[in-house]
Amino acid sequence: MSLTVADHLARSLVALGFHRxxxxxxxxxxxxxxxxxxxxxxxxxxxxxxxxxxxxxxxxLASGRAGLVxxxxxxxxxxxxxxxxxxxxxxxxxxxxxxxxxxxxxxxxQDTGVLGSRDRELLDxxxxxxxxxxxxxxxxxxxxxxxxALAAGRPAxxxxxxxxxxxxxxxxxxxxxxxRQVFDRHHHLTGPVVPANPLxxxxxxxxxxxxxxxxxxxxxxxxxxxxxxxxxxxxRHAMRMEFEGRGLRLFDCPQSGPMGWAIAAAIGAxxxxxxxxxxxxxxDGSAQMLAVEWVTAVQHHLPITFVLAVNRVxxxxxxxxxxxxxxxxxxxxxxxxxxxxxxxxxxxxRVEGAQEIPEALAALPPRGPRLLVLPLPALDPEVVAxxxxxxxxx
Numbered sequence: 073m074s075l076t077v078a079d080h081l082a083r084s085l086v087a088l089g090f091h092r093x094x095x096x097x098x099x100x101x102x103x104x105x106x107x108x109x110x111x112x113x114x115x116x117x118x119x120x121x122x123x124x125x126x127x128x129x130x131x132x133l134a135s136g137r138a139g140l141v142x143x144x145x146x147x148x149x150x151x152x153x154x155x156x157x158x159x160x161x162x163x164x165x166x167x168x169x170x171x172x173x174x175x176x177x178x179x180x181x182q183d184t185g186v187l188g189s190r191d192r193e194l195l196d197x198x199x200x201x202x203x204x205x206x207x208x209x210x211x212x213x214x215x216x217x218x219x220x221a222l223a224a225g226r227p228a229x230x231x232x233x234x235x236x237x238x239x240x241x242x243x244x245x246x247x248x249x250x251x252r253q254v255f256d257r258h259h260h261l262t263g264p265v266v267p268a269n270p271l272x273x274x275x276x277x278x279x280x281x282x283x284x285x286x287x288x289x290x291x292x293x294x295x296x297x298x299x300x301x302x303x304x305x306x307x308r309h310a311m312r313m314e315f316e317g318r319g320l321r322l323f324d325c326p327q328s329g330p331m332g333w334a335i336a337a338a339i340g341a342x343x344x345x346x347x348x349x350x351x352x353x354x355x356d357g358s359a360q361m362l363a364v365e366w367v368t369a370v371q372h373h374l375p376i377t378f379v380l381a382v383n384r385v386x387x388x389x390x391x392x393x394x395x396x397x398x399x400x401x402x403x404x405x406x407x408x409x410x411x412x413x414x415x416x417x418x419x420x421x422r423v424e425g426a427q428e429i430p431e432a433l434a435a436l437p438p439r440g441p442r443l444l445v446l447p448l449p450a451l452d453p454e455v456v457a458x459x460x461x462x463x464x465x466x
Contacts, residue, residue: 289426378444
């Protein structure tokens with residue numbers, strides 16, 4: 073059976089050091105997933121393109137290698153954009169393979185036509201190096217360009233039409249791509265040490281209903297060697313305060329701060345080492361965006377403890393809008409998070425304060441994913457000082 077372009081692409085990715093990828097299915101990219109499996113790569117299908125991109129970043133941080141994600145163009149790429157933006161802002165080496173409209177015929181379902189979605193223009197606007205493949209023999213040179221961007225710690229994108237992916241690979245030529253191991257990022261293996269924070273409050277006793285008390289309870293309850301992920305908001309700030317001076321490492325997105333990133337990134341990191349525990353501390357605002365990815369953690373029985381702070385507000389806007397009279401716009405609706413988790417098969421428990429965390433963790437399954445839900449204040453005075461800073465306020 074002759075090789076297709078998708079088959080050759082998969083073999084080239086393996087030669088470059090990739091062995092796992094994350095993605096979401098779509099007809100524009102359908103020739104690729106089977107080729108990746110045939111080529112020996114592990115393929116993880118997320119619940120959304122956004123989640124797939126963030127998972128690839130989390131896996132990159134845990135493994136020390138570049139992440140790989142694939143999706144269809146048009147609406148698929150639109151969903152992947154938050155991950156691409158975060159990769160550019162934070163310096164994550166991420167290769168995105170984006171299926172495109174076939175070079176012939178009329179558009180089909182979820183297809184916008186050859187010029188419809190202008191995917192390359194979107195990538196250019198994000199300052200993401202993006203290269204379109206117009207014929208199969210361009211593939212080796214395009215992968216070389218992408219590998220150079222990844223080696224420099226930048227994301228790269230490869231757009232390729234569906235009919236080219238499915239086309240037969242030329243019998244001669246195009247086989248010269250060297251298996252360069254250019255994706256090593258060993259400084260990510262342990263994550264960045266949390267630097268001193270001049271805005272952090274003094275190390276002092278905390279109330280059970282505070283974010284910092286939750287972090288301390290988690291540190292005391294979870295094994296050493298746990299990988300820690302913090303989501304945008306007061307949870308991340310509390311983690312940075314508590315980790316300061318302890319030599320601990322926190323994985324987060326301090327520049328771009330995409331909500332829900334830590335949920336999916338923690339899942340991606342757990343794929344790297346099924347024996348190493350992972351903890352994700354997030355809030356209900358972030359969970360409203362990407363809690364759907366809990367089902368991916370359940371599906372693969374990943375060792376992740378999700379900790380969900382419920383305060384029913386978007387904390388930053390809530391604090392900044394107080395004087396304007398528009399604070400009500402930051403309110404979030406009530407959600408039965410334990411019920412949602414149960415519908416996905418995710419063991420969950422609600423606690424009322426940090427003091428209940430050790431007992432709750434002991435009652436939940438020790439292996440596989442699990443969820444702790446607890447109420448926390450809309451604005452925690454212990455973390456609000458650095459959290460509420462706004463570039464628009466002098």
